[in-house]
Each structure stands twice: as structure tokens, then as C-alpha cells.
Amino acid sequence: MLKIRLQRVGRKNEPSFRIVLVDSKMGPKSGKALEILGSHDFREGKGNNKINGDRIKYWISNGAQVSETMNNLLISEKVISGKKINVLPKKRPIVKEVKEEAKKEAVEPSAPVATETPTPTAPAA
Numbered sequence: 463m464l465k466i467r468l469q470r471v472g473r474k475n476e477p478s479f480r481i482v483l484v485d486s487k488m489g490p491k492s493g494k495a496l497e498i499l500g501s502h503d504f505r506e507g508k509g510n511n512k513i514n515g516d517r518i519k520y521w522i523s524n525g526a527q528v529s530e531t532m533n534n535l536l537i538s539e540k541v542i543s544g545k546k547i548n549v550l551p552k553k554r555p556i557v558k559e560v561k562e563e564a565k566k567e568a569v570e571p572s573a574p575v576a577t578e579t580p581t582p583t584a585p586a587a
Contacts, residue, residue: 463485463527464484464496464525464526464527465484465486465527465528466482466518466522466526466527466532467482467484468480468481468529468532469482469484469491476505477504478501478502478503479504480501481498481500481501481502482495482497482499483496483499484496499518499521500512513536515541518542519541530547534547534549
């Protein structure tokens, strides 16, 4: 399956990105891009971005999938239309603390209270 994704290029602490078409099984740093579809620099703003919208639409029509971040970028640049996708992870409650509390309750069940039974006493003679 083909994917349109971002590939990081540039120096340390100066990231810029290439928009590439790559096989989904290839890693992001493999360098085996089938086609370079543009470039994007998030630091510079909208003036420095070069996106080949015609080629991107061509590959999408031929079945290429778009990564979530790339989808949001293409919507911002008005290459495609649609709704943006939330790429941030969902907040979940901390499971570790909940499990520890459940273990404590299971290990320390309320011990039965020892009740004193009256012992029969011998009658005083």
C-alpha cells in the first residue's frame, strides 16, 4: 500500500520536511521514496511551502493513503477538503494506581472478628 507522508530532512534543531510517496512498509528514514511531492517547513509559515497538489490528488485517486498529519496539512493548504483528524493521543486514567488499589482490597479482606463464646463454667461447690 502506498502512503503519502512527511520525511524529516534538515539539520539538528532545524527541521524541515519532504512530502513523499512511499511504500507503507518502508521506514520514514529509508530514503526509498517513489516520488517527492513537495516540501514543508513548519517554522517558516505559509510562504515557504511547496506542495504539488495535482500529483497528490492523482496519487490519492489511485489509492494512496494519506497519513493523519499529512491529511491535516493538505486540508490547511486547501489541496483537499474535509475535516481535520485529531492526531493527539486520547487521555486515559492512570491504570496502574487503580490496579494497586484493587490488589490491596483483595489481599486484605476484612478479617472476621473473633467473638468470645461463653465457656461453661463449673458450678461452684
